[in-house]
Amino acid sequence: MLAEPTDLLRLIAVPAFGWAAWRDVRTRRLPNRLWYPLLAVGVLALLWDVRTHLPVAGIDDRLFLVRVGVSLLVVVPLAYGLWWMGGFGGADAKALMTLALLFPTYPVYYLPWGAYPRVETTLGVFSMTILTNAVLVGVAYPVYLGVRNALRGDLSRLMCFGRRVDVGALPTEHGRLFEDEGGYTRNGLDLDALRMYLRWRGTTLAALRAAPTTHRDPESVGETGDPTDGAVDDDGRERGDASDDPTDGAVDDAEFDDPWAAERFLDEIDGSAYGTTPEKLREGLEVVTTEETVWLSPGIPFIVPVFLGLCVALAYGDLLFALLRAVGLV
Template sequence: MLGVATAADLLRLLVLPGFAWAAYRDIRTRRVASSLWLPLLAIGALALVIDATAAFPFDGYAGRLFLVRVGFSIVFLVPFSVLAYRMAAFGGADMKALVVLAVAFPTTPAYVVPLWILPDVTWLHTVGFPVHPSTLGVTAMSALTNAVLFGAGYVALLFASNVAAGRFSPAMVVGRWTGVEDLPEVHGQLIRVGGLRPERGLDLDALRMYLRWRGTTLATVRDDPDRHRDPASVGETRPPTDGAVHDGPRTDGGVDDGGFEFPESDAGPSGIDDAGDRTTDAGAEADAAGDTDDPWAAERFLDEIEGTAYGTTPETLREGLDRVVAEDALWVSPGLPFLVPLFGGLVLALTYGDVLTVALGALGLV
């Protein structure tokens, strides 16, 4: 139970369940509905208005400090998140989450919580949160800093696990050795290891889009890669979805939540389906045109779908497919779902504080 907190700070706590849900969806599908962020932004804006009303007319040290902290949070973090999104360092959900944080937590809220009450009710033990408020006093920045440290810890653990398993490669710092049969259930990108510097290859969401477009599974493609490499083998195509693991037909041969199961092999060429709608006779068209210059029908796939399949080119798709049918395991850059460390960083900022500030203070650097 909360003992002491302002109305605005109590209101801000309503943002936490939304971030928890976003973190869960980020782990499961790497997709977060845009409709989540507007209510959270409204809650944060209302809390900010309540604080601003209390601080008005912003005279004295406390009033001016409030303006400085709010200005830093909004003027720095909002453009930073948008720029990171434009540079493809953040996803759209990551950008929106940071904008919400900048508006909802531009200062440091204070919560006084009773820990226990002794039989003598005249004595109450309480503790204030966060335990170590940052010197800057901008919780949104503390949450981001904590999230970056969590991310660095994840990279260190990834490196240590590869060392412990004896997997020494230029990709060992950024990649996880993954069995090809597990790729339909994994988010991330294949890693090319051809030199000292690993390079990112085919996005696994794009791989799932391709398999759903063909109406097949990865296991089926691996069983007969030569036939699937022939563009004439593509029959009736299906919606590719957006490639999320759990938000579309499964591509590992299992049955999805809706009971849909792909056939064990691709559909053959067809003309008119049972409902009377025209479908594509890919085999006949390819034979007539003599089209043998599009292995895996990669160009056709990218021409037919909406969007770019996460920047995938025909060459990247072909190279990735050639690798997944030839190898049993590959290096995959899993990519840390950023909303997970961001949620953890926010919880840590509200309870303990800015870990970096505490560490630097312990070293006598701040």
């Protein structure tokens, strides 16, 4: 037999999370309907497995229940807590919670050349293995960024944490600016908030760059539009019509009460535009209208290392446990 029926059923997570990783990279948006069928499979498979371990008659049955308890009572609250503290996005937390239900214990798959996963931890909580694998994969990404930037000649103290991009590409990029008017910052303008502002104003980044002095004047804002949630359009193009914007020079470089109409924008929209303040928006707009290239945070969603961590866990097991065992710590 290749595997237990419940473990075979759980493999639906592989294509589902593969699609989620691809979509999250492309749009940074995952529909809630993705998780419902996976949760249903998890509940069904877990109930069937629990049935085979009742009544509790031996050490294997007790270990099974302990592992299920750790997965549901430790991994799920951990994912929620990281989301609550701002360390995870909502989709990241939902992904880990779903995996905690789907894979509370190690599955076993028998192939002609061996059984997989190859390495199992002493604890034996598979969702924890996926999480530790994902963290290790995520830690490797800064190394990749550093090498990539070095090869491109982009040497900076940010070279392991971000990438330099052309300002003209920002409308289809994801992430957060690593620059403000004062130089480098780790809390720059979110590009989703920038897209929300442009759509609210009914213009484009190219138009702002062509006439920054005029656009600083809050009186230049006419009828406003729907800011949306800042997602990148499917066609990858900017919304708005630059030809309708006034040219620079119509207004002198005066001091305005609300430069760029930043306060008005945040007052009129629903929500906080990803934590944006009027000052942060103004500083971000000054950067993107005066610079040709900017440093940008990687913008790689955690779903990607989670998917890779799942694949590695199924094919090999726990990378951290294997490393610790290799150096004699376990």
